[in-house]
Amino acid sequence: MSSIIQLLPDHVANQIAAGEVVQRPASVVKELLENAVDARATDIKLIVKDAGKTLIQVIDNGVGMNVTDARLCFERHATSKIRHAEDLFALHTKGFRGEALASIAAIAHVEMKTKQDQDELGTHIVVEGSKFASQDVAVLPKGTSFSVKNLFFNIPARRNFLKSDTVEFRHIVDEFERVALAHPNIGFVLYHNGSEMFNLPMGNMRQRIVGIFGSRTNEKLVPVKESTEIVAIEGFVTKPEFAKKSRGEQFFFVNNRFIKSGYLHHAVMAAYEGLLKDGCQPGYYIYLDVPPHTIDINIHPTKTEIKFDDEHALYAILRSSIKHSLGQFNVAPVLDFERDANLDTPYDYQKREAVVPNVEVDRNFNPFADEAIKGTATASRPAGSSGGFGNTHFKRERQPAWESLYIGTNPASEEIADINFESEEVTGSLFNDNEVEDTDYKTYQIHRKYLVSPIKSGLLVIDQKRAHQRILYEQFLRNITVQHGASQQLLFPLVLHYNKTELDLIREMKEALQNTGFVFAEINDDHIVVNGLPVNVPESEVSILLEELISDLQQEVPGSSFSQSDRIAKSMARSLAVKTGTALSGKEQENMVNALFACKEPDVSPFNKPTFITVSVEDLDKRFAI
Incomplete structure (x- = not known):
């Protein structure tokens, strides 16, 4: 019997290793950026096209490599980071396994240009699917340039598993931010499809x-x-x-x-x-x-x-x-019973000296002078005299009470008491009592989570959160499609701040948001100004809504097979739906039930979860028959 175990060819082993190292274009970005950092570069440029599917290029001004190192760096288990097994526990660099470049070269077209500072000429190597296509001498600047083109060109199944350009570029930005944050002493620049996304100079x-x-x-x-x-x-x-x-x-x-x-x-x-x-x-x-x-x-x-x-x-x-x-920094509350916060010195007065107040006293002031003058004038006037011109200043006649002004103005006031008023007791009603009972709401809320309503065959139990999600989802999706979402204008515009990546996503979905009722006055480099909101969106929820919407779009929830309008409608419905634990009035319960069964698909939420269940009378009879 022939042996069944055999050694894999190198190109197959490299492709298998690439499955662990290179999962998506962001994995290539991470490995190339870390190699540039290990090369002691002070300026690193990352150039990306089509979210890395077409081109990923990293250019650095590091130490570069000689001809031998440039050829060996594409071999498996070739590394400059370790010499002995003990070195694994004393690593000060990034990558160290020596599999990254070999794995990348196995599934892409790689072009490398490198030159050391002391050399006059550099090395230009082209590798296609683990095969060296060419190696030439070239005039190059100091440092290294790696260009990875047509990623997964020889593994179409892996390429089909890639997400949309928006999601893949978000992962690239994540890796770029992580490396840039870890090394503030290095300048980084990121270009995507010819546009500069980040330009980060050296700093702290x-x-x-x-x-x-x-x-x-x-x-x-x-x-x-x-x-x-x-x-x-x-x-x-x-x-x-x-x-x-x-x-x-x-x-x-x-x-x-x-x-x-x-x-x-x-x-x-x-x-x-x-x-x-x-x-x-x-x-x-x-x-x-x-x-x-x-x-x-x-x-x-x-x-x-x-x-x-x-x-x-x-x-x-x-x-x-x-x-x-x-x-x-006084962010957290401090509990100190011996400290009086009113005695704290404000920052503006910490270095100022105490100012002694000037007290001015009017020694001629007498608070009883006016009363003494009035008392003297009254005592000096004889009884019954009308007084002269000088005494009219102190004479003040007492006016009658204001109630007496209205006495006798209504001659029939005394007869009002004899008038018999119509009794205020209600003797009839526009509706019969039976009719009022018939129109009473028959929907009940249980634990502020479920709505229970009787039907002919038994009971209907509705999950209020999922039901509201379905109602809002179809409403937002209809507004986006028909482009007639109602908007309420804000008295004071909202100013919300975001980073560059988040602002790009907002610009991308601006039209869809406007169809739901949002009105954007401006979208600048670091903030947006909102002038109007959809009718059912409270002003206090706008910031949370947009944050969750951006997060969902970055992670492409629920999946790449759905359109952007569908994802926006689902994200907004999930954010604005009533939460579990919210008390609903009888009218609100009735409106939710009616709106749910007016939907095209009332039985499932936008996330394919049931919105209601029915309990038949037969099921109840069986439970009580035990």
């Missing part, structure tokens, strides 16, 4: 955060800094009043490497205990510096998860540091 942490997320972010930041033997913590958290419903701006960096950690996120949330509204998430940009031998970063293919030696101590230190910063 705060400047980099503001450069990515907008100038409005600066007032939200609260600095956090703590240094111990276990960990050195530095970074920023946002003030509780700027918390959002989505978990967007939350970043952990360990030794300048972005990570995800639910355990550390829980420590941050514990520090905000009692300061956030239900369902809100704070933003944070936390940089942790720990000894390399105390962490293991090789437990995840993308190296976004890290194992710590002492997680409990790290949890306690992080929680205490954030809580201390929130209290230090």
